[in-house]
Amino acid sequence: MTPPDAAPAFLAQAGWGNAQILPLAGDASFRRYFRIHDTARQAVLMDAPPPHEDPRPFLAIADHLIAQGFAAPGIIARDLDNGLVLLEDFGDIRVREYLDASPHEERAVYERAVSLLADLHTRPAADVPPYDRAVYQREAALLPEWYCPAVGLSVDEPGYTAAWDAVLTIVEQDDSPKVTVLRDYHAENIMLIPGHEQSRGLGLLDFQDALIGHPAYDLVSLLQDARREVAPEVEAAMIAHYKAIANPQGDFDAAYAILGAQRNAKIIGIFTRLWKRDGKPRYLDFLPRMWTLLERDLTHPALAPVADWFAANIPADKRHRALGGQ
Template identity: 80%
Template sequence: MIPPAAAPAFLDTAGWADARILPLAGDASFRRYFRIIDDEAERRAVLMDAPPPHEDPRPFLKVADHLLGQGFAAPQIYARDLDHGLVLLEDFGDIRVREYLEAAPHEEHSVYERAVSLLADLHTRPAAELRPYDRSEYQREAGLLTEWYCPAAGLEVDAAAYRTAWDQILPVAEEDDAPKVTVLRDYHAENIMLVPDHEASHGLGLLDFQDALVGHPAYDLVSLLQDARRDVPPELEAEMIALYKRLARPNGHFDAAYAVLGAQRNAKIIGIFTRLWKRDGKPRYLSFLPRMWDLLERDLKHPALAPVAAWFASNVPAAKRHYALAEHQEA
């Protein structure tokens, strides 16, 4: 990755002149990340490149300020240039939960305990001043499956009936007695860092929360335990749900909301990963679809999902799920 043209001047102004700029990562959006190394001062940072008009770093900055103010380990902000979409961030290092657990699978239970405890802690705090995760957003996201996956799989489906089915089940996630919390929306093993220097925040660093909204507490728990990119054993998922319920004591029909939001999120991700292949030329995301279909079908078994489960049974036959797009992975 070539650093943005404005980066050297930005780093100079920020007090990081002559620092090295090394590629770090890109993601499914237009954002890119670079590691900034100042050998003379023996310090490191991360440069976020969120180029306008495609990206706007201000939501990330707002949520970071909120999380930091509540004692959580979001990256400290060292400098910002909103005109060029550049932000200089604290470097949390290289110990990401996904890779750490690949090397140390015996730590899986303890790491997930910490991640669930962090969520329970976050959900006791006042929510950030963000827009609500409302019905229109749920429907827009769930609709990505009929918009992108179904045409790619050669399916002509009843999209209006799909929306109606979701309208029948989404009220369980909108109950007035369920607390409204900060929903990070992408809380999973690739966006959580192990940061031993931040023990007060469970030793976990938070990333990729720029799309946060205010909504139901089950959403981020689903994001963590029904991970698109790594298998979480069902027995561990059940243990961690029980742990969350002991710590947070959520109100409302929590188990039903968990299943509904799990199905909504998994349908959304199936659509997004198909779009990344069809529109953005990133076929590697198709390799995650079998896991996403497995998770979606598990959620659809909950009685609260009956209308949506019936729609899938009528519109998406088993032969068009799971590996339906596998032959295109190298396209």
């Protein structure tokens, strides 16, 4: 977590020349974050190095969310040539750690997060591409591309694509409105911040990959969290809360299960890739949870073609694997 070479000059030009640069976090991408201290003020430096990263989508979605009254980080300064962005600092209280310390607050905090989603889904969608069939299929294909070889399986990939084609039609043809889908809306990307009553005191992060899609997707992302265990009864209560306040159209339960299965298959592939290609074995620890969630989603009748494919191609003893030990 050494600061990028261009950071001191960038900060000086932005009026933060005497600031201290401290490591804050990295993530599954090439992005890194640093906390910037300057006497009584602080900010966050995003390092999104080109050509691997492009901060412009983040900036556009941040502007869109702020314009609609949601709490995305304000932009203090930017240097797009070097991929540097100085951001408003939302502090240290992430929902993940807060609930670890205060589990009795779980339902109240998740209810706020679900209510925020319902509010977002009433607003005009951002000017971003659609979450279409090609994207769904490309993401779902990460499981046979990365996980299956890692466990020594050669699988029916055309059959996998055909199974997803059969079920994704249900999502595409229902009457739900097309909404801004943040795509990574979960407890590690939501901050608890004072004020911001319109956004229920919740600060939003990591939304640069937003697309226009189905309202069930971010609800799945929140409640079938790859990194935090959400009890099935809490998940069910929050789905009911969303349905009560948003009155979604179409077969929402089917769409939720289909998008849950698609997302969980994608994440199993991504986390395997992070280990095999990028040397980040810590993500393997989450695979058992992801398989549990995926298998639960596959029990929905709407997912029968995909469930049949998994039954025929990935035996039970090839799931829930501690891959790093192979």
